[in-house]
Amino acid sequence: MIKLSLKERREQFLFFCALFVFAVGLLSFGIFYTSNSRYEISKQELEVKISENQAFEEMVKETMPAIDSSYKQIIRFDPNVQAVFLRSDIQNQLNSIKAAYERKAADSRYKTFIQTSQLYDILFYDKQELKGNLRDVEGLKRSLDDCVISRRQLQQTISTQK
Numbered sequence: 254m255i256k257l258s259l260k261e262r263r264e265q266f267l268f269f270c271a272l273f274v275f276a277v278g279l280l281s282f283g284i285f286y287t288s289n290s291r292y293e294i295s296k297q298e299l300e301v302k303i304s305e306n307q308a309f310e311e312m313v314k315e316t317m318p319a320i321d322s323s324y325k326q327i328i329r330f331d332p333n334v335q336a337v338f339l340r341s342d343i344q345n346q347l348n349s350i351k352a353a354y355e356r357k358a359a360d361s362r363y364k365t366f367i368q369t370s371q372l373y374d375i376l377f378y379d380k381q382e383l384k385g386n387l388r389d390v391e392g393l394k395r396s397l398d399d400c401v402i403s404r405r406q407l408q409q410t411i412s413t414q415k
Contacts (some may be wrong), residue, residue: 309362316353319346320369332384336350347374 257265294302323346330339347370354367 305360308357309360312353312356312363312366316350316366320347320373323350323373324349327373327380330377330380332381343377347377 280300323343326339326343330343331332350373351365354363354370357363
């Protein structure tokens with residue numbers, strides 16, 4: 254190992270400290286002072302963003318009554334009533350909610366409209382299916398009761414014949 258004097262060791266230490274400070278400064282400048290910051294936004298971009306937000310809020314205000322009324326109609330809908338205009342009215346309202354999405358489908362915020370429409374469409378279909386299934390269950394219960402009565406009658410006739 255080379256023996257250095259105290260003065261040479263100080264000079265070497267100061268040289269390495271200066272080199273370290275210079276390297277840290279250069280890296281910091283490269284990292285923090287880039288010319289294209291992803292957080293910078295121009296006034297025009299900010300105006301466009303604000304106008305898009307306002308347009309979305311207006312669209313929400315326009316479609317909320319349709320969303321609320323279609324939900325209420327689906328809840329009040331009775332599939333036993335044979336009124337085609339009720340079904341078509343609900344379908345038209347669901348289509349109007351879908352149309353709100355289709356106006357600006359590229360914006361991900363508008364997906365809430367299509368998701369709401371799909372949810373209500375599923376709810377409407379399930380409500381119709383539920384009523385149909387309940388009718389089928391009632392019919393099967395009546396058939397079971399008829400079978401039980403017929404079996405009892407057959408048992409009675411068989412027991413009387415013996």
